[in-house]
Amino acid sequence: MLFILFSPKRRFTTITVLVLAILLVISLLPSGFAGKLKLNTVASADASTYAISDILLNPGKNESELNVTYYTNVNPVATQVQVTYKAYVVGGVFPGSSASVTFTGTSSEAATVSSNVYYSNKATITTLAPNQDYAYRVGDGTNWSPVYYYSTQDPYNYSVMFVGDPQIGSSGSVTNDTYGWTNTLNKAVAKFPKLSFIMSAGDQVETNNSEAQYDAFLSPSLLRNLPVATVVGNHDGSANYAYHFNQPNQSTLGATTVSPGDYYYTKGDSLFMVLNTNNSSAAAHVQFMKETVAAVPNAKWKFVTFHHDIYGAGTHSIQSDITNLRAGLFPTFDELNIDMIFMGHDHSYVRTFVMKGDKPQKNQLVDSQGRDVNPTGSTYITANSSSGSKYYSLQTTPEVYSAVRSQLRVPTFSTIDVTPTSVTVKTFRTDTMEEVDSYGLVKDTEAKVYSKQTQDVHPSTFEYYYALTNGNNVNTVDATFGFDSTRIKFKKAELVSPNAGVIDSKVEGNSVRVVAGLTTAISTIATTDVVKLTFELVPGPQKVASADLNLLSSFTSSTGLNKDTKSTITGKTGSVISYYDFNNDGLLTPADLSKALEYYRATSTDANWNIAKFADVVADNVVDITDFTLILKQILD
Numbered sequence: 001m002l003f004i005l006f007s008p009k010r011r012f013t014t015i016t017v018l019v020l021a022i023l024l025v026i027s028l029l030p031s032g033f034a035g036k037l038k039l040n041t042v043a044s045a046d047a048s049t050y051a052i053s054d055i056l057l058n059p060g061k062n063e064s065e066l067n068v069t070y071y072t073n074v075n076p077v078a079t080q081v082q083v084t085y086k087a088y089v090v091g092g093v094f095p096g097s098s099a100s101v102t103f104t105g106t107s108s109e110a111a112t113v114s115s116n117v118y119y120s121n122k123a124t125i126t127t128l129a130p131n132q133d134y135a136y137r138v139g140d141g142t143n144w145s146p147v148y149y150y151s152t153q154d155p156y157n158y159s160v161m162f163v164g165d166p167q168i169g170s171s172g173s174v175t176n177d178t179y180g181w182t183n184t185l186n187k188a189v190a191k192f193p194k195l196s197f198i199m200s201a202g203d204q205v206e207t208n209n210s211e212a213q214y215d216a217f218l219s220p221s222l223l224r225n226l227p228v229a230t231v232v233g234n235h236d237g238s239a240n241y242a243y244h245f246n247q248p249n250q251s252t253l254g255a256t257t258v259s260p261g262d263y264y265y266t267k268g269d270s271l272f273m274v275l276n277t278n279n280s281s282a283a284a285h286v287q288f289m290k291e292t293v294a295a296v297p298n299a300k301w302k303f304v305t306f307h308h309d310i311y312g313a314g315t316h317s318i319q320s321d322i323t324n325l326r327a328g329l330f331p332t333f334d335e336l337n338i339d340m341i342f343m344g345h346d347h348s349y350v351r352t353f354v355m356k357g358d359k360p361q362k363n364q365l366v367d368s369q370g371r372d373v374n375p376t377g378s379t380y381i382t383a384n385s386s387s388g389s390k391y392y393s394l395q396t397t398p399e400v401y402s403a404v405r406s407q408l409r410v411p412t413f414s415t416i417d418v419t420p421t422s423v424t425v426k427t428f429r430t431d432t433m434e435e436v437d438s439y440g441l442v443k444d445t446e447a448k449v450y451s452k453q454t455q456d457v458h459p460s461t462f463e464y465y466y467a468l469t470n471g472n473n474v475n476t477v478d479a480t481f482g483f484d485s486t487r488i489k490f491k492k493a494e495l496v497s498p499n500a501g502v503i504d505s506k507v508e509g510n511s512v513r514v515v516a517g518l519t520t521a522i523s524t525i526a527t528t529d530v531v532k533l534t535f536e537l538v539p540g541p542q543k544v545a546s547a548d549l550n551l552l553s554s555f556t557s558s559t560g561l562n563k564d565t566k567s568t569i570t571g572k573t574g575s576v577i578s579y580y581d582f583n584n585d586g587l588l589t590p591a592d593l594s595k596a597l598e599y600y601r602a603t604s605t606d607a608n609w610n611i612a613k614f615a616d617v618v619a620d621n622v623v624d625i626t627d628f629t630l631i632l633k634q635i636l637d
Contacts, residue, residue, distance in 0.1 A: 282328020
């Protein structure tokens with residue numbers, strides 16, 4: 001039968017006896033039955049014929065894809081990756097074709113080591129669903145690797161591990177460097193088991209064409225389960241880099257004669273752009289970034305990774321090639337509203353202030369958790385060594401852009417936690433797993449509509465307020481409201497004092513769009529009224545006793561950013577309810593008077609006053625003829 005795998009929208013309507021039997025066996029197995037596989041090399045029965053090594057996962061072009069690379073010692077008859085659900089692997093046995101999907105890739109001649117020619121095999125797994133546990137194996141259709149496992153996460157709430165310069169072999173001991181690299185990975189995953197992938201800032205190896213060093217870099221068993229998004233470092237610049245990494249959306253822009261160009265991938269509403277700064281042409285990288293942002297216009301979060309730290313604290317940071325690269329790149333980071341930039345190269349740790357125009361922007365709006373609210377620029381982070389293979393001393397004089405700088409001479413790593421409204425970066429030292437730095441930002445202006453009118457009056461006009469929370473330098477708003485035009489009629493929109501500027505509105509059927517520009521930008525954590533909207537009752541034989549105004553959409557722009565940003569709507573509906581609509585049917589009729597009459601002569605001293613007091617419309621602690629007269633008058637009016 002045809003086995004449909006991975007698509008989150010498909011559901012099986014027919015399950016064969018075979019699959020039912022598999023599921024029954026699985027249900028009887030103890031948890032953790034799969035064990036932990038640590039091999040990175042597998043040979044067929046005839047090792048001289050076919051062997052697999054250096055299996056690695058890379059992110060695909062989006063969260064539904066996963067790229068795979070591995071070496072074979074012969075030109076294979078086929079390059080294949082077979083994938084199934086983890087639950088379908090029973091006793092370590094991979095299921096047959098009815099319960100798995102095979103993805104076919106390509107192979108090409110790669111490195112030659114001691115006269116032995118190796119082939120680079122690359123394939124892409126597609127149609128992966130979020131929050132699923134998968135199993136996979138690679139091979140030629142006959143000979144297969146062991147079974148490995150990979151889990152997808154929520155693409156809008158996820159964590160990334162960020163590392164700098166493993167540079168295996170830099171210390172002079174590949175063994176020691178590999179131990180440090182493996183130790184960092186193991187400790188990070190033990191503390192943060194739900195990591196989605198690893199982001200490396202380059203210099204995976206010391207010697208760019210050393211297959212022994214690449215073998216060591218790829219040796220940790222966790223790399224069979226956790227994708228790695230790498231960048232080309234200055235020590236990686238050879239053809240061997242491309243043999244081992246399968247990068248999505250690869251561009252020719254940024255390429256060198258020996259290493260591939262820039263690339264990008266997405267995850268949920270996040271865009272990751274990766275630059276090969278071994279090519280020092282800022283113009284090529286600028287073109288790549290602008291074209292990429294145009295191709296992915298709806299990304300909320302924008303991150304850039306490259307090797308050469310343009311805001312670092314080591315000796316590299318003052319070299320002319322670095323300062324020239326900085327001058328060529330930061331204007332585009334500003335223009336494209338890049339949130340954070342991640343780098344390596346200087347083997348020391350730096351987190352900058354929010355930067356814009358090559359200048360620190362120190363006066364940011366900060367929330368109760370210490371996070372920058374809608375920051376007016378970009379933050380740059382340079383990672384220290386993740387293996388401990390090499391450290392550089394800090395410059396004696398601190399840089400004006402460095403908010404935090406350190407040289408612990410201990411391997412470190414960072415986690416990047418992304419949610420729909422925030423990004424948090426935390427950095428840890430691996431000897432004690434102590435958190436040594438933390439930075440958070442919130443990019444979310446909240447909007448709501450509400451009414452200040454109470455149920456103590458019966459209004460002839462209805463007033464609503466459009467308010468913002470977490471606004472940082474907001475100078476324009478664009479909001480659309482929906483209403484029932486058979487009940488209320490839009491009258492006007494005006495800025496709430498002390499706001500000043502321009503405002504206009506346009507009514508179309510049951511909605512009104514209001515656009516306002518503020519001559520003094522709003523910066524506030526607290527809820528702040530921006531626009532007051534006034535409606536009036538539509539004349540008719542029966543008077544409307546309640547009216548709702550719905551906030552359909554809200555966008556803001558901020559000084560310096562000048563980009564429409566969608567607000568999170570926290571209060572969607574503003575309501576004004578007449579005190580006299582006692583039966584809550586949205587109308588004012590004799591039926592409401594009838595309900596009030598049931599409590600004639602009730603007073604505030606009565607035991608049932610909490611129930612009866614709705615009829616006391618003049619609020620004098622007694623229900624009497626005065627109340628009924630007012631209700632009757634409103635019915636007739």
